[in-house]
Amino acid sequence: MECIRAFALPFAACLGAALSAAPAHAQTPVWEQTFDGSSIDGTVWTFDVGTGCQIGICGWGNSELQYYTSRPENARVENGNLVIEARRENFEGSPFTSARLKTEGRVHFKYGTLEARIRTPEVGNGLWPAYWMLGAIGVWPDRGEIDIMEIGHVDGIAAGMANRRVGGAVHWNYGGGHASHGDFMDFPADLHDDYRIYRMTWDPQFIRVSIDGQQYFEMAISDIEGASLHEFHQPHFLLLNLAVGGTYTGISDAGGITAPLPGRMLVDWIRLYQDHPDSELHIGGDSAVPAGRFGVYSEQAGLAGALDFGRDADLFVWNNLAPIAAAPFEGNETMAFRARAGEWFGLGILTDYRNMSAYAGGTLKFHMRTTTASTFKIGINTSFGDSWVDFVAGGRNYGLVRDGQWHEVAIPFSAFYDLDLHAVKQMFMVVADPPAQDVELFIDNILYQSP
Template sequence: MDRTSCIALPIAACLGFAALALPAAVQAQTPVWEENFNGTSIDGNTWTFDVGTGCQIGICGWGNNELQYYTSRPENARVENGNLVIEARRETFEGSPFTSARLKTEGRVHFKYGTLEARIKTPEAGNGLWPAYWMLGAIGVWPDRGEIDIMEIGHVDGIAAGMANRRVGGAVHWNYGGGHASHGDFADFPGNLHDDYRTYRMTWDPDFIRVTVDGLQYFEMAISDIEGASLHEFHAPHFLLLNLAVGGTYTGISNPNGVTAPLPGRMLVDWIRLYQDHPDSELQLGGDSAVPAGRFGVYSEQGGLAGALDFGSDADLFVWNNLAPISAAPFEGNEAMAFRASAGQWFGLGILTDYRNMSAYAGGALKFHMRTTTPSTFKIGINTSFGDSWVDFTAGGPNYGLVRDGQWHQVTIPFSAFYDLDLHAVKQMFMVVADPPAQDVELVIDNVYYQSP
């Protein structure tokens, strides 16, 4: 899907965040953002979870042949004694032999450039544990979005060298010439990294990304040749991730019996602090731009809305495949989404927004008006930081108010009907998709909005 219209916008507008401009003198002395884990639970305004094995988004093993199932249970992730605790456990869960957790600030805290410090106590890596502290670009799909691996421990080469608990690495990944490019490096620490808390520091500016542990530098990447080396990804906002994987390509262990690291294994994060002093630095906090409760217009011209998308400015309608515009009177206002899909080809469309904080709408519903006569199955979806979530519309099944008689009907889908929605970070507010229909399909959709409870 083409995202160029979004990328061409000023980044803060594209993300729908509040972008903070902070005086350089203040930035040089105090953090512009920090997380101290001083509460009693993980703050959902700062962190969300990746859950499962990755298969639900088409990358089983999270793209690395990892062996764990990520959960959001307190057994695997919790705040305890002023630390974030990420715990990997050997237990059969949803068909996987291990559990653990992966947290991220996607849709909540994004930044470009700065000095990022974290005080972390890693577990004994042994054979099979893979603690990681890293970042992903906020726009696009991997590797186009970019990846910065600040800290990784447990590499197969370190295991082979007897240095599994002393060798720490960093890496970057990006798109070069239409393919995946990467650069990585490592250093051997004088003692076992898991013996105590260590301070991992990344400095990121328009010229370099550098990473140290307790002052020992182990990674450096020059990023100033933006055009020549196709390094645009490293000059755009990223978000943070913290996880503790079990097995996988990085460790060289693909069999659960090969994991001999002590379990349960715990990664403790005491604090994270971000400092920024470069004039091109950006900090974007999603919570500062939460959409007020009420009715939010996704594709609607009705009055009295709490807010609405502005197509051509902060939203775009993308036709993905096999949809030809047709003439049809709207339900309200002057426009409607009216399309014909030919038999034998899949079809789909989506309204791209990128990162809207719709948390005030939790417990509410997606509402729209639709008219069609098709008996074919189609899906209505929303894309959030958890990926795509769909509700099936099958002839004779739950249709949430839709009658397939060619007349206008209001459809109401409770957000609870969608699987794994992160309403703090909604990226595509409305989608329609279907497998190849047996006959031509006509769909007319209008007055799409979110309704809070």
């Protein structure tokens, strides 16, 4: 997949202490998925949902035609397989549906041998199955991308080899722009006739990919500084999806799709082996924050946990916020800023990935004082992207009174759209369009409260 994630606001994250080295014997998987249960494991997999428009990249950056859902019609466990099914149906304004699953915030790794036994659909003219990885740090293309398997390329269609041509690729940032390298191979049989084993080996020198033992992609990555390849020496997470149409297939309208539908991508198992001393493995469920009160920006005692600014969290001022002197609501520090009229303003608290799933059904609480009548937004960034709640003068303000006095604001997490509390990356954000007059904001005592 050539381009998948973009954020309207600056984003950078470091997994830092959440990662630990995980050397293992080469014949023993350090992590695996066998899909032997009755449902998709939500502690390992989550979904991208929609068309991408909700995060500013309609068509997921590739002019794809499907609407991704988390419905069992499009993604399920069946007969020991993960089934990803693309369907021709009108859904939320799109002519097709399918699914895209990922392990973001749940399973990340650096270096190792990754194997998967997959049976792809008959791609015909328009289906695009993909098994790939994205870097867990940064924004595309800075985060890096490793495409282990893609089938259905426009050139393969033109050559009558759509169901035999398999490709691999990498994408990264070089000199401030998007760089990529890809290779293809024409397999001697139709790929959808049977399960195939796709293997990626990734170490500090090379990324190599093979199908049933036949290598079809290689990228040397040891020249980190000269070729600007830092992305490929950082942890990545997995993605599995079945797209319909898009730039890879060369088809941008529903009438051009002649592939047999419904089409199913079957994943029998996935196994990760690691034996390099610099390998890393992060399992998000192993580091869930306990329930209670979690201090995002608070000096209270008796918290279940708290961010440590300068070590595992940073406050980033994005634009047009000048610090001003002010007494805190509690403790010794407070956020106190003035924004100039006529220019947007915003800030965010950046962390490593945080598993805040114990706080589902709970509340974001903070104290705030202001007199502005301007509209602003309070947000949280998770693996699903940015999610915002609007504060409009005269509308619902969740306890805020704009009288210049401190008031407790309490926003149920249910008020945020598409929030993945298993993988929180920015625990608190404020943003606003250009105000008509100068704005002063004072924020303190930010907490996550479990039910």
